[in-house]
Amino acid sequence: MTDTDLLNTLALMRVEGVGDIVAKKLINHLGSAQAVFNAKRSQLLAIEGVGEIMYNNLKNTNVFKLAESEVKFVKEQGIKPLYFLDADYPERLKHCIDGPVVLFSSGRIDMAGRKTISIVGTRQMTSYGADFCRKLIEDLSPLNPVIISGFAYGVDIFAHQIAMDNNLQTIGVVAHGLNQIYPKVHKKYVAKMEENGGFFTEFWSTSNPDKENFVKRNRIVAGISEATIIIESAEKGGSLITANVANDYNRDVFAVPGRVTDKYSMGCNNLIKSQRANVLTNAADLVYMLNWELEEKKHKPVQKQLFVQLEGDEQTVYDYLQKNGKELMDIIALHCDLPIYRLSSLLLTMELKGLIRPLPGKLFEAI
Incomplete structure (x- = not known):
């Protein structure tokens, strides 16, 4: 503009x-x-x-x-303003009635045609949440998604870090002007994020990180993505607000389940119990629910890798599909004597290796 x-x-x-x-x-x-x-x-x-x-x-x-x-x-600061009617304004945010008229941008952000997910959660992340977040992003990395979060303590900054570790584009949506960084201890991550990703905000340079700004910020985190993932959350928290906004925007919401006695799993468990979020146990759940595997099949046919090393269970599943042709996930699990959660992870890994392909209706076949 x-x-x-x-x-x-x-x-x-x-x-x-x-x-x-x-x-x-x-x-x-x-x-x-x-x-x-x-x-x-x-x-x-x-x-x-x-x-x-x-x-x-x-x-x-x-x-x-x-x-x-x-x-x-x-x-003076080289900030790029994105107008809601411009082509480079985030496409999904255009469909949010209360999306910002102007979105300020810094870094090297390129979301065009990219898979985009938001990952949020408690500021008091546990080792359980950290392990899940790391594994999720690592398993999704071959699909090259953009990882979006709020640059806050806990789950947010950890998701940004793991995204950068896997050379993925990551975007921090902040609740203040781009003349400052909050929290200040995260300033050390700014340069690397802006190399491959960057920051969005709707707030002017006169805006401080006031409490009400974080609530407004959350609607951008929810609206800009295909899906919002809640890693961990107490019974009340900002990430639950993000989940509710994502639901209002008709976005997919996923929550990581935890033990009923764990404080920082209560929010996720409640989202699942009230059917405001899908259960997320691994990357395969997300890939299946968002139909990412079908999209990949349309645009980029998977080529089988030569001399792929198969683990024991992978070999069992591959041999079964080679012999029986396309089959339902539940039937594969039954005949290969594998629990569904284990099979889901195996199937995603095998797909990324180019050994199998997913088909509509939870069917899979060997390539």
Whole structure:
């Protein structure tokens, strides 16, 4: 967007009574933020929900002084503003009615056509949560997904770290302006994240990491992704808010189950119990539920690797499929004497090795 467009759009966002939903409504009716400010009284009052108070608020020129300062900051710092009608604005966020009109971006973010998941959870992550998060991202890495989180303590920063360890693009959605980092101890991760990924925020440089900002931030984390994964959560917590927003956006939500006595599994168990989240026990669950294996089959046929080393159970499953052709997961588990959770993991590993292919209806066949 041009500097003029940015100035007028930011000014519009500073008008009292105008939020993301109202701003989009005005822009969609009149064509641009500049057109909103230039519109006649009769044009504005003809829009449903616009009355005399808002019309008078739109005549307040002080909003342009605030916007001018922010435009200067954005240009000086090399921050990229993404406008909700632009092609490079995150596609899934365009379909969220309350998504930000302008999203500020830093780093080298490229989400076009990429698989995208959000991983969130408690700030008090346990070794159970850490082990699961690490294994999940490592197992998904051949599919090259973008890993999104909130750059907070605990699960968030751990997910970013493991993504970087596996050379995956990772994006931190922060609850403040891009002139600062919160928490400050995470500053050491910024440069590496911006090399392959970066940061998103809707907040101006005048915004501090206030409590209410984190709740607003969570809707971006939920809306920007195909699915939201809750690794660990107490009975109450910010990650549960993210899960609820993801459900409202009709996104898939997954929760990692834990023992009923574990404090930081209570939130996940409750999400599963109330059917607000799918059970997530391994990467295969996610790949299957999101149909990622089917998409890969359409766009990039799997080629069988030569001289692949098979483990004992992998050899058993492969020999069975070679002999019997395509078969249901439950039938494979029965005849190979394997529990479903173990077989799901094996099938994903074998698919990534190019030994088998998934078919609709939980069917699998050897290649």
